[in-house]
Amino acid sequence: MPPFKRLMFAWAALSAALYGQDARQIVRMAIERFNHSTSVGRQYGFFELDVQRQFDDEGKLKSTRSRTFDITTEEDSPYRRLVARDGKPLNVSENANEMAKFHYDIEQRRRETPSQRAKRMAEWEKRQDRQRKFLREIPEAFEFTVLRVQRLDGRNTWVIRAQPKPDYHPTNTEGRVLSKLAGTFWIDKADLHCVRLEAQSVETITFGWLLVRVSKGASLRIAQTRVNGEVWFPKHVFASYRARIGLIKLIAGENEYSYSNYRKLQAGSRSEAGVPAP
Secondary structure: OOHHHHHHHHHHHHHHHHHHHHHHHHHHHHHHHHHHHHHHHHHEEEEEEEEEEEEOOOOOEEEEEEEEEEEEEEOOEEEEEEEEEOOEEOOHHHHHHHHHHHHHHHHHHHOOOHHHHHHHHHHHHHHHHHHHHHHHOHHHHEEEEEEEEEEEOOEEEEEEEEEEOOOOOOOOHHHHHHOOEEEEEEEEOOOOOEEEEEEEEOOOEEEOOOOEEEOOOOEEEEEEEEEOOOEEEEEEEEEEEEEEEOOOEEEEEEEEEEEEEEEEOOOOOOHHHHOOOO
8 A cells, every 4th residue: 555545544544533532522511511401491481382193003193182381490390381282272261270270389389398398309300310311321322423514503513423332231221222222413513512313213112011112213303492692402302103012002103392482580480480471
């Protein structure tokens, strides 16, 4: 091999190795940024539109239902209040019931004993900790490759491909799920936040004693948006799946979540933040 070709080959190999290492570090930093945003998220209220679609065995739409929630932080943990169903605001009676429940639940939180409050906060923190552990497992479960730099929503992003790592040995249920996925990250170069994620199952995923099997090809798409120039929050989440429960029942569906009206909550008036703007 001519000297210049050997030099080019060596440089390409070194660049590839460094690029792979950088890709993993970029993803790891993006995950830490996401965890930080989740913590800061307690300072914000927002609306969540939850749409669920079910399909028959031939792929024809059987049913659609949607609900809209106003989500705020009340007494240091989240509260979800239903404000609309199937695209229509609740009627006067339903809204009155939801508001009565809202005020009752918040008053109950305010009257908690120290041990009751500690238990509620511990349960919430446990869920958050489970999510953080799951996300921090991602850099260990995949091999990463920077594909390109792409302009997305007016910002430069790294496009990073994630493939299951052959020698990864999951130690929990979450890890076993990761080992059956592949995906692509779009990570903002300036803020190091994940702007978009697309993932697909490359093998059947099995859950629980009911033997729920999610078929190969299930997909997940997540898009995030920058809020107040300080934090990134979800904007849109879409999941599509076909699954079998036991040996007989086949289900197919889509879950879609849209988030809007992120607003910073004011200390001392959080209960009023539960009332949607007209």
